[in-house]
Each structure stands twice: as C-alpha cells, then as structure tokens.
Amino acid sequence: MKLIKAIIRPEKLSDVLRALYQAEVRGLTVTRVHGHGGETEAVETYRGMSVKMELVEKVVLDIGVSEPFVDVTVKAVMNAARTGEVGDGKIFVLPVEAVHRIRTAERDTAAVTPVAS
Numbered sequence: 001m002k003l004i005k006a007i008i009r010p011e012k013l014s015d016v017l018r019a020l021y022q023a024e025v026r027g028l029t030v031t032r033v034h035g036h037g038g039e040t041e042a043v044e045t046y047r048g049m050s051v052k053m054e055l056v057e058k059v060v061l062d063i064g065v066s067e068p069f070v071d072v073t074v075k076a077v078m079n080a081a082r083t084g085e086v087g088d089g090k091i092f093v094l095p096v097e098a099v100h101r102i103r104t105a106e107r108d109t110a111a112v113t114p115v116a117s
C-alpha cells in the first residue's frame with residue numbers, strides 16, 4: 001500500500017478528480033494549503049531590494065491505494081494536472097504500514113478502498 005500525496009494547482013482540482021474517478025480510484029482527502037515551489041518575489045527594503053519566498057495556494061490530495069493502483073493514480077494526476085508551466089505541482093509516493101477501516105475492522109488492502117453502500 002502507498003499514500004500518494006499530490007500537490008496541484010487549485011484550478012486543476014476538478015479535472016484531477018474527474019480523471020481519478022475515470023481511473024476507478026476511490027477514497028481521497030483534499031486539503032487547501034500554501035506552498036513554496038522555488039518561486040521568489042522581489043521586495044523593497046530600506047537597504048535596497050531583497051527576495052522573499054513566495055507562498056502560493058495549492059491543493060493537496062492524499063490518496064491511499066493498493067499496489068495495483070499506484071501507477072494508475074500517479075498517471076491520472078500527472079495527465080490531468082499538467083499545464084506545462086512552472087508550478088504544476090509534485091507527487092510524493094509514501095509507503096504505508098497499515099490501514100484500518102473503522103466500521104468493519106478490516107485491515108490493509110481490504111480496507112484501503114472504500115466500499116460503495
């Protein structure tokens with residue numbers, strides 16, 4: 001199991017959600033964040049100009065998946081979130097030790113994908 005942490009542009013969220021749905025990826029968490037991806041902005045100070053780290057609005061998707069869904073999920077996000085301009089975002093893939101579904105006490109692969117009621 002992996003936790004896929006995708007940091008994307010907020011305006012790409014609905015495209016990415018649609019692509020994930022079409023790829024049959026279910027179960028995710030969306031968080032609005034501020035991030036820094038190397039951009040700086042010039043600021044005036046009394047001694048001249050300096051640079052300050054620019055923070056931009058981004059959206060993080062946390063998606064827990066079983067192994068067969070790792071590549072599918074990464075590809076869906078990459079294709080849907082890309083504009084080709086700097087700041088398109090990043091995808092981290094983290095190992096997951098355990099997943100527990102609280103309702104049924106199922107574990108790991110059986111618990112990672114939500115069950116439609």
Ligand SMILES: Nc1ncnc2c1ncn2[C@@H]1O[C@H](COP(=O)(O)OP(=O)(O)OP(=O)(O)O)[C@@H](O)[C@H]1O
Nearest residue numbers: 007034035036037038056058085086087088089090
């Ligand atoms: N090394 C990192 N660690 C944690 N978060 C990061 C890292 N790099 C980027 N991010 C997050 O991803 C967001 C988007 O990053 P960004 O797309 O600018 O990455 P980049 O590697 O600079 O790529 P690009 O060259 O396309 O700008 C940032 O605002 C930040 O929230």
Ligand SMILES: [Mg+2]
Nearest residue numbers: 037038086087
């Ligand atoms: Mg950047």
